Amino acid sequence: MKNLNSIFAAYMIGWGVFFLFFVSIVKRTRDLQSEVERLKKNMLREK
Amino acid sequence: MLRRILFGAVAIGLVACAAYAAFYVAPEERTMGAIQRIFYFHAATAWAGETTFFVCFVANLLYIWKRKPHYDWLGVTCAEVGAACITVVLITGPIWAKPVWGIWWTWDARLTSTFVLWILYICYLLLRTLVDEPERRALLSALFGVFAFIDVPIVFGAIRWWRTQHPAPVIMGGPGSGLDPLMKKVFFFNVLAMHVFAAFLIVQRYFLEKAKHDVALLQREAEVR
Amino acid sequence: MALLSNAAVLVGKEVRTEFRSRELLSTTIVFVLIVVVVFSFTFDPTTNESRRFGPGLLWMAFLFAASLMLQPCFLREQVNDTLSALRLAVRDPFAIFLAKIAANTLFLLLTELLMLPVFAALFNASFGAQLPGILLTFLLGSLGISVVGTALAAISAQARMRELLLPLLLLPLLTPILVVSTEVTIRLMQSEPYLEWKGIGLMAAFDAVFLTVLWLFGEYFLEE
Numbered sequence: 346m347k348n349l350n351s352i353f354a355a356y357m358i359g360w361g362v363f364f365l366f367f368v369s370i371v372k373r374t375r376d377l378q379s380e381v382e383r384l385k386k387n388m389l390r391e392k
Numbered sequence: 393m394l395r396r397i398l399f400g401a402v403a404i405g406l407v408a409c410a411a412y413a414a415f416y417v418a419p420e421e422r423t424m425g426a427i428q429r430i431f432y433f434h435a436a437t438a439w440a441g442e443t444t445f446f447v448c449f450v451a452n453l454l455y456i457w458k459r460k461p462h463y464d465w466l467g468v469t470c471a472e473v474g475a476a477c478i479t480v481v482l483i484t485g486p487i488w489a490k491p492v493w494g495i496w497w498t499w500d501a502r503l504t505s506t507f508v509l510w511i512l513y514i515c516y517l518l519l520r521t522l523v524d525e526p527e528r529r530a531l532l533s534a535l536f537g538v539f540a541f542i543d544v545p546i547v548f549g550a551i552r553w554w555r556t557q558h559p560a561p562v563i564m565g566g567p568g569s570g571l572d573p574l575m576k577k578v579f580f581f582n583v584l585a586m587h588v589f590a591a592f593l594i595v596q597r598y599f600l601e602k603a604k605h606d607v608a609l610l611q612r613e614a615e616v617r
Numbered sequence: 618m619a620l621l622s623n624a625a626v627l628v629g630k631e632v633r634t635e636f637r638s639r640e641l642l643s644t645t646i647v648f649v650l651i652v653v654v655v656f657s658f659t660f661d662p663t664t665n666e667s668r669r670f671g672p673g674l675l676w677m678a679f680l681f682a683a684s685l686m687l688q689p690c691f692l693r694e695q696v697n698d699t700l701s702a703l704r705l706a707v708r709d710p711f712a713i714f715l716a717k718i719a720a721n722t723l724f725l726l727l728t729e730l731l732m733l734p735v736f737a738a739l740f741n742a743s744f745g746a747q748l749p750g751i752l753l754t755f756l757l758g759s760l761g762i763s764v765v766g767t768a769l770a771a772i773s774a775q776a777r778m779r780e781l782l783l784p785l786l787l788l789p790l791l792t793p794i795l796v797v798s799t800e801v802t803i804r805l806m807q808s809e810p811y812l813e814w815k816g817i818g819l820m821a822a823f824d825a826v827f828l829t830v831l832w833l834f835g836e837y838f839l840e841e
Contacts, residue, residue: 348427348492349426351427352426352429352430355430355434355487359433359480359484362480362483366472366473374599377603377604377607381603381606381607381610384607384610384611391617456837512789512790518782519782522778523775523777531837531840532776535768535838536772538830538834539769539790539830540790542827543790546822546826547793550797550819551792551796553797554797557800
């Protein structure tokens with residue numbers, strides 16, 4: 346297939362961008378969820 | 393949670409099928425050869441990005457009208473997902489252009505307007521980082537979002553007129569320009585798949601925004617106590 | 618109409634405030650001059666090239682100058698909270714915007730008209746016969762810049778890094794004005810000059826659309 350490298354690069358880089366975006370969402374969500382747990386635990390302790 | 397995983401699986405499945413169709417079902421293009429197959433991914437992502445920006449616009453209007461925080465969350469979510477889509481479009485386009493036309497970039501109407509569109513939504517996201525108070529941030533970014541969306545067709549029209557003043561070879565003919573019927577089917581299947589995938593990203597990002605809101609609420613409660 | 622009479626009074630205030638010190642106008646004019654000179658160093662300003670690049674350079678200078686000139690628009694209303702006083706004084710908050718847009722358009726237009734002979738001298742261009750066309754182009758361009766710029770100044774006044782934020786938000790939104798006004802000005806400066814009515818129409822449409830959007834949403838920009 347002619348220009349196979351370019352098609353490969355386009356699909357890889359394109360899906361790479363989406364993958365990185367998705368990973369960043371998941372990471373940020375996990376960090377916030379652990380923050381929610383920490384705050385809830387603190388509030389229970391204070392009670 | 394299970395529903396979201398299922399949605400993700402469906403989205404990935406659709407996208408995989410769409411890519412398969414792009415490579416093995418769609419006929420080979422006569423002049424460009426195999427590299428034209430990038431078009432199915434590139435143009436479908438562009439359409440998904442534009443739909444996402446339209447949803448962002450509607451969310452912005454709804455926020456200005458109703459002032460419910462979830463419209464703001466939807467707005468920023470769609471802006472980020474849309475910006476990601478257009479980033480992919482701006483990267484895959486030049487990768488397609490270079491082997492076929494020998495140039496990475498040309499200042500034709502579609503490319504230039506897409507670039508301006510991308511910059512506008514990056515500005516929207518930047519604006520949000522510069523306003524601390526949540527309600528003010530939501531209102532100001534919604535107002536800018538409305539301005540930005542209304543500007544987009546004007547930008548496109550102005551740049552298209554500008555380019556007719558300086559004729560240059562038009563590259564990347566639009567999806568409708570003489571597409572084989574089978575190519576059209578594969579293209580619209582790719583469009584559907586990218587929309588479903590974008591919707592999946594929107595759902596994930598929306599829940600992140602909701603989690604941010606919950607954390608802020610809890611922090612305020614903790615301070616009060 | 619109460620809206621127009623309120624706006625007229627406020628325009629008077631804006632103009633009087635500016636002409637007391639004239640600091641905004643003078644710094645803007647000097648800035649435009651500096652930008653034109655500095656940009657000229659980036660290409661060889663012989664007659665042919667300057668005819669092609671000159672108008673673009675001029676409009677870029679106007680845009681940069683406007684993005685700086687529009688900063689104090691709402692910032693100065695934050696001192697002593699005069700914005701609240703203005704809001705109480707008028708029934709329709711759009712009057713405040715109309716007044717600021719009119720004043721900013723006037724200041725921009727003054728700057729542009731003062732720069733025109735300087736530009737003509739520096740780039741050996743002559744506009745004599747095309748003066749009405751040039752005036753119309755400057756007017757519609759300045760109006761477009763002011764409408765969008767005043768709205769965004771209201772936004773950036775409420776954010777951090779406002780000095781950088783206003784140009785950041787303004788320049789991409791004003792792409793149509795830059796593109797179209799440059800083309801129209803090039804047509805007015807070429808060897809067989811004429812007024813490109815399609816371009817004028819596009820600029821007028823831009824101004825009308827954003828003025829309408831601001832009329833619909835103006836009050837939200839000024840919310841407490």
